[in-house]
Amino acid sequence: MSSSSSTTDSKRWTAFHSALQCFSVWCSEDPEGAQAVFNAVSRHMGSQVTTSCETLFSEQHAREGVNILHVVVTEAHVRKKQGETDCLDIWCESLDPHIAENLAISRQIKEDDATAQEAEEEANELLDLLRPSRKCGFGFDVYEKWSKLPQDDISLWTLQPAEALDATETP
Incomplete structure (x- = not known):
């Protein structure tokens, strides 16, 4: 809501604006009071930020994600120390992260396709077994x-x- 010259400001706005004008004078005259207000506001904002971050971490499952990342990095360090460099998922400086991610995803897709193919073959075998029983005597x-x-x-x-x-x- 903007104030124009044709409308009068509310009492609340006038009191707020007057206090705002006097705030710098009050801070210079009472530095301990200003410091106390600053500390109170800082504590409040700090607790608000902490609470908001905890809520966000909980909603996004950050703890689980960081724990998984830790396991992956630890396994990679162990493989590197053992000299295993022939794996497709080993990091190297020239490797684009998107390419590494696509490799992992394509490997998973191939595994899923193979599993789906096996399930389809098994389903067809079961259907073949059931076909004769659909006929009566x-x-x-x-x-x-x-x-x-x-x-x-x-x-x-x-x-x-x-x-x-x-x-x-x-x-």
């Missing part, structure tokens, strides 16, 4: 027989006795 397809049944009539046959039973049992 005379060679008729069970689904075809079921789909030819009068479903609406069956629903009525079950609904009418149930309604009749409810009508006779009502006191």
Whole structure:
């Protein structure tokens, strides 16, 4: 809300503005009071920042992420000391981080694709096992027989006795 020359300022704004004008004079006249106000505001802001950071760390799972990073870095140091340099995920100065990340992701995608392929093959084997059991003893397809049944009539046959039973049992 802006103040213009045609409107008058509220009492609250006038008091605030007057106090603001006098603040520098008060600070020079009472340095201990100014220091106390500064310390109180600093403590309050510090606790606000700490609380906000803790909330953010909790929401973003920062502790878990840093712990995982620590494990990865520790394992990398161990591999480096042991002289293992033939791994694809070893860091080198010329390696762009995005390329390293893409390598790791592509490796995971290949593993996931292989797992999906195995699952699909297993599902197909199970379907092949189930196909003969779908046929009844005379060679008729069970689904075809079921789909030819009068479903609406069956629903009525079950609904009418149930309604009749409810009508006779009502006191």
